[in-house]
Amino acid sequence: MNWPALEIEKPLGEAPGKDYLKGLAAGEYPATIFRQVLSATECEGIMTRLIERDLLFDPVAGIPEKFRQESIPEGHYREGNEDQALRAWRSEQTGTVGDEKIRIDIGTSLGYRGSDREGFLNHSAESNALLDSIFEDLTNPIEKLYEHLQLLAPTQRVCTAVEPDGRKYGKAIVRAHYGGYSYAPHFDSVRRREKRTDYQAYRFEHQFAGVLVLQNTVLDGVSAQCRIHKCFWEPEVQPYLAENKFHEYAENNSIANADIVLQPGDLYFFNTGCIHEVPGVAGEDARVVLATFIGYSEDDPEIYVWS
Ligand SMILES: O=C(O)CCC(=O)C(=O)O
Numbered sequence: 001m002n003w004p005a006l007e008i009e010k011p012l013g014e015a016p017g018k019d020y021l022k023g024l025a026a027g028e029y030p031a032t033i034f035r036q037v038l039s040a041t042e043c044e045g046i047m048t049r050l051i052e053r054d055l056l057f058d059p060v061a062g063i064p065e066k067f068r069q070e071s072i073p074e075g076h077y078r079e080g081n082e083d084q085a086l087r088a089w090r091s092e093q094t095g096t097v098g099d100e101k102i103r104i105d106i107g108t109s110l111g112y113r114g115s116d117r118e119g120f121l122n123h124s125a126e127s128n129a130l131l132d133s134i135f136e137d138l139t140n141p142i143e144k145l146y147e148h149l150q151l152l153a154p155t156q157r158v159c160t161a162v163e164p165d166g167r168k169y170g171k172a173i174v175r176a177h178y179g180g181y182s183y184a185p186h187f188d189s190v191r192r193r194e195k196r197t198d199y200q201a202y203r204f205e206h207q208f209a210g211v212l213v214l215q216n217t218v219l220d221g222v223s224a225q226c227r228i229h230k231c232f233w234e235p236e237v238q239p240y241l242a243e244n245k246f247h248e249y250a251e252n253n254s255i256a257n258a259d260i261v262l263q264p265g266d267l268y269f270f271n272t273g274c275i276h277e278v279p280g281v282a283g284e285d286a287r288v289v290l291a292t293f294i295g296y297s298e299d300d301p302e303i304y305v306w307s
């Protein structure tokens with residue numbers, strides 16, 4: 001049950017481009033990884049900037065109240081035009097334990113805000129202005145992410161997702177996970193999960209994620225890693241996800257999986273139609289990533305990126 005990720009060395013070899021994303025779309029490998037797109041020093045510089053600007057906090061001094069208020073609960077998303085948030089999985093935690101699991105988003109999430117179209121597009125414009133200003137005089141991790149995606153798709157144009165009237169989605173999102181905040185097994189799909197028929201991003205056959213690690217959290221030598229299962233979401237899998245029983249299902253069906261082991265500065269792309277998870281690690285630091293979703297069809301001249 002070998003299903004190794006594809007490590008991509010730069011400069012790309014003789015046969016670059018199209019086939020990488022085709023392979024990812026087909027589930028031929030769990031992920032493509034670019035190592036050290038940013039150096040450790042560049043990642044630290046970004047983390048310092050985010051704390052200086054009061055967009056994130058240093059957990060050593062406790063959780064400031066403002067961040068408690070802003071925290072996004074585990075597994076929340078909305079469907080279609082509903083304002084009721086749904087949960088992608090049942091939470092194991094209740095009460096005080098869960099209170100320390102904080103997730104802070106810097107940016108705009110389509111999954112979380114997209115049910116209010118006007119609100120989403122306004123919020124996106126504000127986030128994009130903020131994101132442009134945050135990285136001034138630093139290496140811009142968003143540009144790095146887009147550039148590397150473009151390397152994988154030389155015949156298509158990588159751009160931020162945009163509606164016909166020219167309004168853009170959030171170009172990327174910084175997500176900080178404190179206190180062992182985790183993602184239980186789930187999939188992400190504008191088409192098949194959130195059913196956002198009223199957005200351009202709906203047109204793509206495949207959805208990927210591009211994630212650049214800015215800071216890891218480590219506990220007893222173990223860091224939080226994304227685990228990807230060789231299993232595309234299908235309606236028959238849904239009951240197992242909803243009941244937190246996917247691991248049982250995977251074992252019974254001998255489904256392979258891959259742990260994507262990453263250091264700060266590493267960038268990976270994976271197919272979000274495959275069931276994936278990030279088991280939390282309640283280390284001292286937050287796990288901080290720059291995250292995007294990506295819409296891809298083999299024959300589409302464009303590849304859309306959003307958050
Ligand atoms: O943080 C990651 O590496 C992936 C997180 C994820 O699965 C998601 O944001 O949907």
Ligand SMILES: [Fe+2]
Nearest residue numbers: 187188272276
């Ligand atoms: Fe995900």
